[in-house]
Amino acid sequence: MKAVVVYDSAYGNTKSVAEAIAGSLDGLEATPVPVGEFKPEALAAGDLLVVGSPINGWRPTPKITTLLSSLGSGSLRGVNAAAFDTRVRMFIHGDAAKKISHALKAGGADIIAEPMPFYVKGSEGPLRDGEIEKAESWAQSLLTSLGR
Template structure:
């Protein structure tokens, strides 16, 4: 199965989660910043995982622009999953659900419910065990082909 993890990251925490998900998906998974990735690189049946930190109750601006640029039908036949990183004490938005809605508007099929990973503060670090949890999620996504 072809798979890609596309992310936006502000302080590196979301990048670390994206890389962990990629490891869980397997050695062929590509992990890229959104600006470096085009959905045209995917075929039907591919898996696309997209993530962002929550910034102002929504995805990071650069990833938001990438999502806004997705054309209707550009993800037809592509399975997708969304995640975000957030501070555990405050639920200040839900980037993962906004990402999921944008992916589905582009024609994607949901491979898993949106999920989130926790950081200690705005700049991190990630809470203990989040990297391992992200790798396990990647493995479960790979198993659901």
């Protein structure tokens, strides 16, 4: 079983979270992959796909949205999946992770965790204190959901 953590990142914050998640998936061959380099055909049933994006106009970035729309119904059948986003802590904001999670489920993936937000300071970051540790902990919870 392998894990692929696909991300798009404008200022490096989402990339940092993706790397922390991949680095904490102990026992899995885990790789953080920029969205433009992701090859969906490399996934097999039982693998883990984690997709992350900054919130961009209340939704995932256009690159992540394009990737998700290219995954046909059933193309992720048997793949375990989870989603995250990076966002500014505000009274009102978008929810890219929830939209990603819905798209992964529509592609046939088995969603193994609630969508997870990670917070940045201001629109460009850096990440708020404790967010990398939160990403590492969330990765451990994904392993638990996989029975590892």
